[in-house]
Amino acid sequence: MDFLNAIVALSNFVLVPAIAYGSQLALGALGVTLIYGILRFSNFAHGDTMAFGAMATVGMTWWLQSMGVNLGPLPTALLALPFGIMAAGFLVLMTDRMVYRFYRQQKSKPVILVIVSMGVMFITNGIVRFIIGPQERQFADGERFLISARDFKQMTGLDEGLAIKTTQAITVITAIIIVALLFWFLNKTRTGKSMRAYSDNEDLALLSGINPERVVMVTWLIVAALATIAGTLYGLDKTFKPFTYFQLLLPIFASAIVGGLGSPVGAIAGGFVVAFSEVTITYAWKKVLGYAMPDSLAPDGLVQLLSTDYKFAVSFVILVIVLLFKPTGLFNGKAY
């Protein structure tokens, strides 16, 4: 019984949150890695693209809610998501046309593009704060829990409860669908194949008649969709606040680099590696160990390796270890 309790407590406090957070990071990291693969620079504005897409979704959700439209047990935000994606897509295409294209034609060094993306980051951040303000915003509705801790206890008769929030379930399911779609697109469709070809070898791709501007445009649109979905899911799961998306930049980049920049599979793996490490290292293990170990050995302290305020440090240490020992990442990314 104690063993089962230990497993349930572990799932409740570590596995479920880490899987949800990992999915969000994976979606974010996919966006970063695609930009890196196709446009060949690290996009510092990605966090703010997420904030922008999520903001558009939040606005649309509020409008739908005020019109009395809802999805019953599911959050209304899912209905508003396509609108958010369109808004983010419009934003990134505009910035590409007005900002990035010039440097692409100049064949500027990647580091210049990184600095340019810093400027875009400032502007996007300013726009988001201008439109929705810097405060926290609530936009989640529908059922709060898929299984609540009390129901679970009644169902199983265990002492520990397992709560799964609706948003966590939606996050994981959406992430699986999106990733499946993305890989189908990259591997099976003509445009997806030309994207991979362009990413592997630009000159050869150009020679075989691939239109680079089209590849770039499709990439931006996919990235906008990924960023909006990641941003909205994160906002549903936690809460929407423009500044948190900027702070997500570090774990997202850590995920992308740990997996290998430019490698979509790597981005997903990296997202989960980072999420699981963050959650396990900052979780207080007292409860789980209390169940799993015999009473005489049960720990006195919280058995928390690091306080939650240091979760940045975790993603960072993983990043440094990977960079030192396997600079191309777990899945052999590219280096331009």
Add this chain to the structure above:
Amino acid sequence: MTHSKNIALFAGIAGLIILTGFMQSWNSALLILNMGLISAIMAIGVNLQWGIAGLFNVGIMGFLALGGLATVFVSMEPVPDAWRAGGAGIFLALALGVLTVVATIFAFKTLPKGRLRTIGMLVILITGFFVYRAVFDPAVEAIEAVDPAVTGYLGGLGLPVVVAWPVGGLLAAGVAWIIGKTALGLRSDYLAIATLGIAEIIVAIMKNEDWLARGVKNVIGLPRPVPYEVDLQSSASFVERVQSYGLDVTTTSSILVKLNYAVLFALFLGVIFAMAQLALNSPWGRMMRAIRDNETAAEAMGKNVTKRHLQIFILGSAICGIAGAMMTTLDGQLTPGTYQPLRFTFLIWVMVIVGGSGSNLGAVLGGFLIWFLWVQVEPMGYFIMDILTMGMTDGSPLKEHLLDSVAHMRLLTMGVVLLLVLRFSPRGLIPEK
């Protein structure tokens, strides 16, 4: 020709600040001047790394925060009770921590590659971590229990605060050495992410380790290198003198204090600028630029690129540390919660790029200009918004929202300025020669 253009640019900045004095108040003009002087030092530090050596450091916030930490270490009075309670424990724990890391590196270097080495390193790290925590945690608890509302930390050395400025530089240099040793071999954008992370970690440590500098409870009332306004106002001779000129005592005292700061900062800026300029034009500076422009060629000429990079990374970070200490001194308090990357890392980058990367004079100009904009965009925004919304009825939600949002205009403006300069004048206002 370029000389007269440079003079015109600096005269323009001076004019803007003087205009602020006439239109708003001399107090705000001097505030802009003081922070402009500090920003110029920060920009020189970043320019050394990016403009001259091509190192992409986005962890400036961390080095500024370290400088701020140094002011607490140096200038606050020590807390003897806290030292008695846990001083020894803390230092023992930190020594154990360092020992663990050294032992791990030793194991990594001496043991043969393979499973044995991996397991050995893990055992050392994990044991070391738990021993460290066992010594560290009680010591921290003991220190933080000492009068937590006022102290609850170890305090400083009680030395004059100006001593903290070079100490801040040294502290930043020390941390930069550790970072440089691990991260400088990385590609430019990896270095960027690494430094971004380290800056976040440094600020996180300062926020959470209350025994160090009270964390988010802030250290207030840092000693000043200049007289206090209240002391001036209560000094009979000062009041008499000011009144004989027919001036307001309160305003004059605060202006005098700010002028005092300005002279002190200008002195430091002058020295640092002169040193940076000498370094830039020395054989060492030429070598640095050669490495920046073509690493492979420089390496083929027998230059030790990694070592030079480490050197300039440490130097630039030290300058940022000095500037950070000066900034905290000017504020009179250390508030770790206010360190944000947009303001303390990316804004400095805008200064360097706009001023002209590779040119120290440009960095100084960029520091002043961007700081001026950062402060003044808000009032200018209100002015413009007032005109734009004049036709709307008072109290309409849109008008309220627009007026409320003006505060966020500065981020937008900085982004636009950065992009415009990068696009139309990529070498900046005062280009590198």
